[in-house]
Amino acid sequence: MAEYETHDFDVVIIGAGGAGLRAAIEAQSMGLRTALVCKSLLGKAHTVMAEGGVAAALGNVQAEDNWKVHFRDTMRGGKMLNNWRMAQLHAQESPDRVRELEDWGALFDRTKDGLILQRDFGGHRFARLAHVGDRTGLELIRTLQQKAVAAGIEVFMELKVLRLLHDAEGTVSGLVGYWRPSGEFVTFTAKAVVMATGGIGKSWMYTSNSWESTGDGHAMSLWAGADLIDMECVQFHPTGMVWPLSVRGILVTEGVRGDGGVLRNSEGNRFMFDYIPPMFTDETADSEDEADRWYNDHTAGRRPPELLPRDEVARSINSEVKAGRGSPHGGVFLDIATRRTPEDIRRRLPSMYHQFKELAGVDITAEAMEVGPTCHYVMGGVRVDADSTATTVAGLFAAGEVAGGMHGSNRLGGNSLSDLLVFGRRAGIGAAEFASGRSGSPTLDEGQIEAAIAAAIAPFEREGGENPYDIQQDLQETMQSLVGIIRTRSELEEALGKIEALEERASRVSLSGGLRYNPGWNLNTDLPSMLTISRCTAMGALNRKESRGGHTRNDYPKPEAEMGKVNFVERIPDPDAAAIGVGGTPSVRSITVTPEPIPVMPDDLRALFEEAS
Amino acid sequence: MAEEIIRSTAEGEVTMRLWRGDETGGEFAEYVMPAQEGEVVLDVIHRVQATEAPDLACRWNCKAGKCGSCSAEINGRPALMCMTRMDTLPPGETVTVAPMRAFPILRDLVTDVSYNYEVAKRIPPFNPRDKTADEEQAGGYRMQQIDVERSQEFRKCIECYLCQDVCHVIRDHEENKTAFAGPRFFARSAELEMHPLDVNDRRELLQQEQGLGKCNITKCCTEVCPEHIKITDNAIIPLKERVVDASYDPVAWLGRKILRRRKRTPAEAVADAPATGPAAVQPEVEVHGIPSTEDADDAMVGAWAVDAVPADDDVPAE
Numbered sequence: 001m002a003e004y005e006t007h008d009f010d011v012v013i014i015g016a017g018g019a020g021l022r023a024a025i026e027a028q029s030m031g032l033r034t035a036l037v038c039k040s041l042l043g044k045a046h047t048v049m050a051e052g053g054v055a056a057a058l059g060n061v062q063a064e065d066n067w068k069v070h071f072r073d074t075m076r077g078g079k080m081l082n083n084w085r086m087a088q089l090h091a092q093e094s095p096d097r098v099r100e101l102e103d104w105g106a107l108f109d110r111t112k113d114g115l116i117l118q119r120d121f122g123g124h125r126f127a128r129l130a131h132v133g134d135r136t137g138l139e140l141i142r143t144l145q146q147k148a149v150a151a152g153i154e155v156f157m158e159l160k161v162l163r164l165l166h167d168a169e170g171t172v173s174g175l176v177g178y179w180r181p182s183g184e185f186v187t188f189t190a191k192a193v194v195m196a197t198g199g200i201g202k203s204w205m206y207t208s209n210s211w212e213s214t215g216d217g218h219a220m221s222l223w224a225g226a227d228l229i230d231m232e233c234v235q236f237h238p239t240g241m242v243w244p245l246s247v248r249g250i251l252v253t254e255g256v257r258g259d260g261g262v263l264r265n266s267e268g269n270r271f272m273f274d275y276i277p278p279m280f281t282d283e284t285a286d287s288e289d290e291a292d293r294w295y296n297d298h299t300a301g302r303r304p305p306e307l308l309p310r311d312e313v314a315r316s317i318n319s320e321v322k323a324g325r326g327s328p329h330g331g332v333f334l335d336i337a338t339r340r341t342p343e344d345i346r347r348r349l350p351s352m353y354h355q356f357k358e359l360a361g362v363d364i365t366a367e368a369m370e371v372g373p374t375c376h377y378v379m380g381g382v383r384v385d386a387d388s389t390a391t392t393v394a395g396l397f398a399a400g401e402v403a404g405g406m407h408g409s410n411r412l413g414g415n416s417l418s419d420l421l422v423f424g425r426r427a428g429i430g431a432a433e434f435a436s437g438r439s440g441s442p443t444l445d446e447g448q449i450e451a452a453i454a455a456a457i458a459p460f461e462r463e464g465g466e467n468p469y470d471i472q473q474d475l476q477e478t479m480q481s482l483v484g485i486i487r488t489r490s491e492l493e494e495a496l497g498k499i500e501a502l503e504e505r506a507s508r509v510s511l512s513g514g515l516r517y518n519p520g521w522n523l524n525t526d527l528p529s530m531l532t533i534s535r536c537t538a539m540g541a542l543n544r545k546e547s548r549g550g551h552t553r554n555d556y557p558k559p560e561a562e563m564g565k566v567n568f569v570e571r572i573p574d575p576d577a578a579a580i581g582v583g584g585t586p587s588v589r590s591i592t593v594t595p596e597p598i599p600v601m602p603d604d605l606r607a608l609f610e611e612a613s
Numbered sequence: 614m615a616e617e618i619i620r621s622t623a624e625g626e627v628t629m630r631l632w633r634g635d636e637t638g639g640e641f642a643e644y645v646m647p648a649q650e651g652e653v654v655l656d657v658i659h660r661v662q663a664t665e666a667p668d669l670a671c672r673w674n675c676k677a678g679k680c681g682s683c684s685a686e687i688n689g690r691p692a693l694m695c696m697t698r699m700d701t702l703p704p705g706e707t708v709t710v711a712p713m714r715a716f717p718i719l720r721d722l723v724t725d726v727s728y729n730y731e732v733a734k735r736i737p738p739f740n741p742r743d744k745t746a747d748e749e750q751a752g753g754y755r756m757q758q759i760d761v762e763r764s765q766e767f768r769k770c771i772e773c774y775l776c777q778d779v780c781h782v783i784r785d786h787e788e789n790k791t792a793f794a795g796p797r798f799f800a801r802s803a804e805l806e807m808h809p810l811d812v813n814d815r816r817e818l819l820q821q822e823q824g825l826g827k828c829n830i831t832k833c834c835t836e837v838c839p840e841h842i843k844i845t846d847n848a849i850i851p852l853k854e855r856v857v858d859a860s861y862d863p864v865a866w867l868g869r870k871i872l873r874r875r876k877r878t879p880a881e882a883v884a885d886a887p888a889t890g891p892a893a894v895q896p897e898v899e900v901h902g903i904p905s906t907e908d909a910d911d912a913m914v915g916a917w918a919v920d921a922v923p924a925d926d927d928v929p930a931e
Contacts, residue, residue: 041672042730043772044680058752099753105739105808107761107768114755132765138679139768150738157730181719210674244651250677355677358696359653469663484616491615513668516635517720520667 002453004185009035010435012190017045018420019400020196021144026428037156050137051253053129055414056094060115065126067091077123077309078408079549084601085386086406097421106143120258123309123412134351163452164224172395173442176452183515191435194427195398200533204375205480206249214526215533217402221382226391229404229567230380232540235550236485238313240374242331247359249374254413257306261336265325272305275316311410314373331372379407388430399427409549455584465510468524488554492542506582528583535588540568566595624648630709655694670721681773686711691775691837713778741810760809767804769840776834793824796834803848816859
């Protein structure tokens, strides 16, 4: 019998980034006993890395902005694969969610008449991103963190969740995990659980994501019987740092381009003018003169092509590099130095200035940055009901990056922070209402707990086995080289074979050093999630035989109308009966993929697109 | 198309001297790694973990200087491991990395920073004034950029706690922690006191329970701040002045009485907080996380005393 402590709550939220914090604040305010569980210290979640801003049609800079325009921009940016209802709720509610942050102490940059300032970003028709310089994510997480602390929400820090637990009917009953500092195991009973675990980027070699982004919530939901949709839709942000190698992948905010920065190839050309897709020709400038006029007066010209949606810009950079017109270290040049004064750059982009100065020895007020695509965000995720964020598993809710549907096949910059706020709040309400309807605390199944703990500590009983770091590195190389920004059938099939082989190797890991703050062990307990989501992404990519948004197939280079009508749904049909893979979790081989129709948009919303075109 | 994986080229070797141990004691262990261009200290530690010591404990998240997780003492100087480039350290010399000294050791380079989370709970929270009729109509508060910038400086804080680590009041005086908030939380209080909307008054609390008077303005906190926040000049000194004004200046007292923007009394402010100073009784709010350890660093203080940060007398006089 393993020893473990047990806590009893109504609502347990896994993940303390923007979505998790916002959900916790809402559930607690409804009088529910609420716990917030996170893998790192409170306030360190990946939300702190968000830079450019939070998108909301406040209309403070351009009064003509409204939710309908934001909705339309979001759907077009997602190449119409989005869950229309999520995109609608998001566009309608984000202004209130942003103003609410101000009521809680956030200090956004201001317009001349004292309101929240908004900046331009790719794919957004109007200046829409509320921001604080280029550290908006930090402002958001700190505001929510301080609100949560003031509300007295119980926070369980540095606690890794291994598995969800369920009752005989399959309804969520709680979870099992361990304290990273002590290695001691812990269980929670919960009447409802909110997944708010963020993204999956750590399975790629070059990523803007931190070590935490191992897809735990995607994988745990799948193992519990939930559906995932469109996991092939992964966003490669066009501008990550490329040199030195140790910082490759670290994000360079889109705000650099929003504030006037331009992309150039090794010949000094603003190459984005060569890559304007038909969908955006009407609203995009076709000369440098016109584009430059727009920066000073948005009515004097159309938008510069550097501000096309991220998928377009990332693919264009990729093409330039492949054509031999890249920068010395395999990227392109992002130039703000010749476009804005040093004072302006330091004031509007202070983090970027310091990041390049300190990590790359580059003064961005005097020279161009070298940038290239970096794995940044997964649009795919747990399938949810738009209004309640309920997953297909009773008692399980999901919000933020871990949830799928909101962003379709490509997310616009700024829409992730607003997504966190809108659906974090809705998840808090959804979970609280579900929990309120449940009588008594669920009883935990000891068999499930024992199995999870036994599988977690098994590597300590082996000797001479695999090193988990080697497996992680091989997985990252596989995903980077074979399931990257441009994909093709033979490589995806090769990747699937390699992932299965890595799963087999991962079951032979041996460890030493005990359970207390042991990174090798901690990594080993993340590997099952990383392998699972890697398999989901590769399988979705193999099945989506078209190019759409963040998913680009070399062998199917265009969007296909029929493919645009379906989500690729991945699930494990009977998780309790599935073959065992790593760490006691279902094998990656047990995941199935099925095309299912996307929700159909009602006519009044569809009309918005016809009016515009 | 399969993406090519670019690999670093080795450029000689680096020797890392890393603290290994827990609250019962430990010692420095040496690891020799191939050197690579442009690396930061955290990169080398990751390579030690991936090859020789998978159980080497080290806390980190973003690796871009934005989350404040990887604080440590590098060659005796408190710094972020992810923002310290190897090529800024003396070439050819061993690089020594030790955990932050002001906090109990959990394991290796990881310390128990729960003290900071406890102090955070005792700061009376943000409490905004009501919106005016114009603001209700405009849909939000009106504030001028120049007025928000003072507090924005402190909101850049990434909570790395290096300022807490280096602060003489608690660095070698565990007993002071019960009555001292530390530079990070003086900056937090300054941020709230200077916030254009906030109406709480935290001055008495700062003086009576958070030990503002214990700070002797050596500016060590400002020196180590990776966000370059002028903690001493812009937060602590102005707070000290405000506290003095509150205590001794009858004109200021009268001014507060008649000003449009009424500050709440300390008692009212404290009532808003989920927990107050050590002496007060408040609803219990637990931040779980790091199990507490007792008498943590006695065993190892001597072990790396030679690498300690400058003592008081090395600090430039004001």
